[in-house]
Amino acid sequence: MTETKWRLVIHGGAGSERIAHDNADHEASARAGLGEALDAGSTILANGGTAVDAVEAAARTLEENPCFNAGRGSVLTEQGKVELDAAIMDGRDRSAGAVSGIKTTRAPISLARRLMEHGPHVFLAGTAADRFAAGAGIEQVPNDFFILPERRRQLEEALAAGQEADPIKYGTVGAVAVDVQGNVAAATSTGGITAKRWGRVGDSPLIGAGTYADNRAAAISATGSGEYFIRAVAAHQLAERMRLGGETLQQAIDNVLADIESIGGRGGLIAVAPTGDAAWGFTTPAMYRGMADAAGRTVAIYSGDDAR
Numbered sequence: 520m521t522e523t524k525w526r527l528v529i530h531g532g533a534g535s536e537r538i539a540h541d542n543a544d545h546e547a548s549a550r551a552g553l554g555e556a557l558d559a560g561s562t563i564l565a566n567g568g569t570a571v572d573a574v575e576a577a578a579r580t581l582e583e584n585p586c587f588n589a590g591r592g593s594v595l596t597e598q599g600k601v602e603l604d605a606a607i608m609d610g611r612d613r614s615a616g617a618v619s620g621i622k623t624t625r626a627p628i629s630l631a632r633r634l635m636e637h638g639p640h641v642f643l644a645g646t647a648a649d650r651f652a653a654g655a656g657i658e659q660v661p662n663d664f665f666i667l668p669e670r671r672r673q674l675e676e677a678l679a680a681g682q683e684a685d686p687i688k689y690g691t692v693g694a695v696a697v698d699v700q701g702n703v704a705a706a707t708s709t710g711g712i713t714a715k716r717w718g719r720v721g722d723s724p725l726i727g728a729g730t731y732a733d734n735r736a737a738a739i740s741a742t743g744s745g746e747y748f749i750r751a752v753a754a755h756q757l758a759e760r761m762r763l764g765g766e767t768l769q770q771a772i773d774n775v776l777a778d779i780e781s782i783g784g785r786g787g788l789i790a791v792a793p794t795g796d797a798a799w800g801f802t803t804p805a806m807y808r809g810m811a812d813a814a815g816r817t818v819a820i821y822s823g824d825d826a827r
Contacts, residue, residue, distance in 0.1 A: 524795025531807030532690035533787035588690025593710020693740025721745025743786010
């Protein structure tokens with residue numbers, strides 16, 4: 520009998536991101552948060568549930584955790600507001616849902632899934648997306664619900680620093696999974712970058728850039744300098760390197776990251792294939808990440824501190 524190979528991989532952002540510079544417990548809290556997200560998704564997969572259910576549950580857990588830059592605890596725009604982006608994709612038929620610039624929907628990833636399943640559009644933006652969510656019965660909250668004092672402090676610091684601000688504080692969250700049927704799915708959610716302006720949208724909600732899933736190759740979620748991941752069409756490039764180029768999962772990740780670095784970008788990728796193979800890579804000092812399957816789990820932050 521063939522052994523079933525479900526697997527879940529998550530990330531909580533790549534870069535030098537630290538939400539609380541003066542909080543010595545932040546790292547432990549972030550690791551615990553990654554563990555909770557692995558619990559949420561693994562329970563579904565271990566009981567024969569779908570990859571789509573698993574990535575939504577994992578991403579939703581991270582959205583609720585203030586350690587990460589998604590949902591509650593997201594970074595602030597130049598105007599001191601939170602604007603959220605999210606996307607989800609099903610590798611079975613490449614159906615997808617994506618939202619950007621939402622301000623009052625508590626669960627961005629669940630809104631993206633609602634859109635994927637009930638359409639007819641793939642991508643909604645701004646207040647219209649929040650209205651769609653409200654009409655679908657997805658909880659609405661004041662924008663202040665998402666805002667933490669530490670994020671206000673970071674915004675003030677970034678505005679004061681101007682062009683000298685640290686450019687590698689990323690905190691996007693994401694999840695990719697393969698279920699026991701061999702179907703893959705991907706989910707990504709983010710608050711974007713501190714002090715973003717002009718309705719900026721990064722790679723996270725863009726299908727093929729920050730999020731992609733295709734049963735013919737892999738499910739991918741990205742984190743990093745979004746403008747470069749968009750230009751590289753990072754997630755889709757990774758899948759096509761595997762599907763058409765014959766590269767392994769790890770080769771494809773490494774080559775896409777090298778491509779992004781060649782044009783000036785940095786960040787990380789997680790991916791899982793229908794076979795159950797999984798991998799990650801990053802070109803930043805750290806990437807919050809975790810992996811779980813029937814044999815166990817690992818949670819890691821820095822390069823070299825994971826034993827897979």
